[in-house]
Amino acid sequence: MKKPSSYIGEFEELVLLAILSQGENAYGVTIRQALEQATARSITVGSLYTTLSRLEEKGLVESWVGEPTAERGGRAKRHYKVKGSAQSLLREVQEARQRLVGLRTLGAMQ
Amino acid sequence: MKHKPVLDEQIFEAEVKVLLGEQIADQILLSQLKTLLHEKGYQQFESLTLPNRFRRNALRRAVRRRLSLMQEKPLLNEFSRDSWRAQWIARFRFAKRDVPSRPPLNAEYILYLFLGKEERDEVIGDLIESYGHVLRRFSKRHADIWFYKQVVGSVLPLFRRTLLKVGALVWLGRVLRRLIS
Numbered sequence: 001m002k003k004p005s006s007y008i009g010e011f012e013e014l015v016l017l018a019i020l021s022q023g024e025n026a027y028g029v030t031i032r033q034a035l036e037q038a039t040a041r042s043i044t045v046g047s048l049y050t051t052l053s054r055l056e057e058k059g060l061v062e063s064w065v066g067e068p069t070a071e072r073g074g075r076a077k078r079h080y081k082v083k084g085s086a087q088s089l090l091r092e093v094q095e096a097r098q099r100l101v102g103l104r105t106l107g108a109m110q
Numbered sequence: 111m112k113h114k115p116v117l118d119e120q121i122f123e124a125e126v127k128v129l130l131g132e133q134i135a136d137q138i139l140l141s142q143l144k145t146l147l148h149e150k151g152y153q154q155f156e157s158l159t160l161p162n163r164f165r166r167n168a169l170r171r172a173v174r175r176r177l178s179l180m181q182e183k184p185l186l187n188e189f190s191r192d193s194w195r196a197q198w199i200a201r202f203r204f205a206k207r208d209v210p211s212r213p214p215l216n217a218e219y220i221l222y223l224f225l226g227k228e229e230r231d232e233v234i235g236d237l238i239e240s241y242g243h244v245l246r247r248f249s250k251r252h253a254d255i256w257f258y259k260q261v262v263g264s265v266l267p268l269f270r271r272t273l274l275k276v277g278a279l280v281w282l283g284r285v286l287r288r289l290i291s
Contacts, residue, residue, distance in 0.1 A: 028236035046224075046264020049233050050271050065232070071242060073212070075235030 008060070008089065014039065015051050016090055019061060019080050027066070027077040028052075052080060060086035213241045213257040220261050224268040237261075 008016070018034040019026045028048065035043045055061045066077040082090075218234060225233055237260060245253040 028232060029239050032236070032240075042263075044260055044263030044267070045233055045237055046260075047267040049229060049264075050267040053229070053271075068235075071239055072235035073238045075231045075238065077235065078229075078232040 008055075008058075008093065011047075011051055012055055012060075013090065013093060015048070015055065016060065016082055016086055019082050020087075020090075024079075026080045031080065055086075059083065060089065213238060214254050217254075217258050217261040220265065221268075224265060224272065233264075 014035060015031065018031045018038065021034050022030045028045065031052075032043050032045065032048050035048070052061065052063075056063060061080050061082055063078050063080045066079050068074050068076040218237075221234060221237070222230065237257065240260075241253050241257050244256045
């Protein structure tokens with residue numbers, strides 16, 4: 001079995017999936033909204049950006065600064081994109097989860 | 111001269127005028143105001159003094175509250191009989207229109223302390239954008255509470271990250287010292 005290149009926590013996984021779900025429009029506000037809708041819990045900007053910077057340090061996401069807008073008080077957005085390595089890592093994590101669910105089902109049957 | 115009764119409304123307006131004029135010339139404006147009120151027959155304003163800090167803050171809140179109630183009315187026409195009243199309303203409305211509602215500055219400053227220079231703009235920009243959404247949906251007070259909640263909730267993870275960075279540096283320093291010695 002191929003070992004994942006890096007360990008990711010539960011919240012990191014959720015953030016990666018939220019970025020993927022937003023596509024080209026993935027920045028702080030949209031990522032936070034997607035997470036809040038999906039998990040039905042309040043996410044603070046601090047915890048989101050701490051996770052995003054950690055993911056960036058791990059080389060799982062890349063970011064670039066967009067144009068400043070009046071709605072944001074003249075401040076720019078930082079857009080995020082999930083790297084290819086992160087996508088394969090997410091697949092591996094999900095496959096591992098599927099296998100564990102399978103094992104649990106087998107155990108219940110026996 | 112017949113004394114006119116002094117209404118709370120008139121006291122409020124007079125104090126607001128003093129408040130607005132503070133930045134220009136407090137004492138000159140105050141004396142002008144007294145003369146004006148004296149001419150109009152409002153003797154009681156003789157003893158008018160500059161509002162203190164608490165009174166000023168209360169006045170600011172009262173002005174904001176009144177303006178939010180009056181937003182739908184054609185203010186300048188309504189108060190055109192009273193030019194200085196129209197002036198301060200117009201001035202506040204102008205300020206309100208030109209400067210978008212800002213989140214509480216104290217809360218923003220707390221974030222400034224914990225955020226790195228490279229991520230300050232993005233994080234605070236995100237908060238301001240969301241603050242605008244909350245403001246449009248609810249009210250300024252609700253939006254302010256939401257903003258404070260976000261800041262309080264964000265301080266802990268940001269502080270923990272800073273601590274981890276400092277801890278890592280200390281650990282690295284110890285390793286290097288051992289290697290050297």
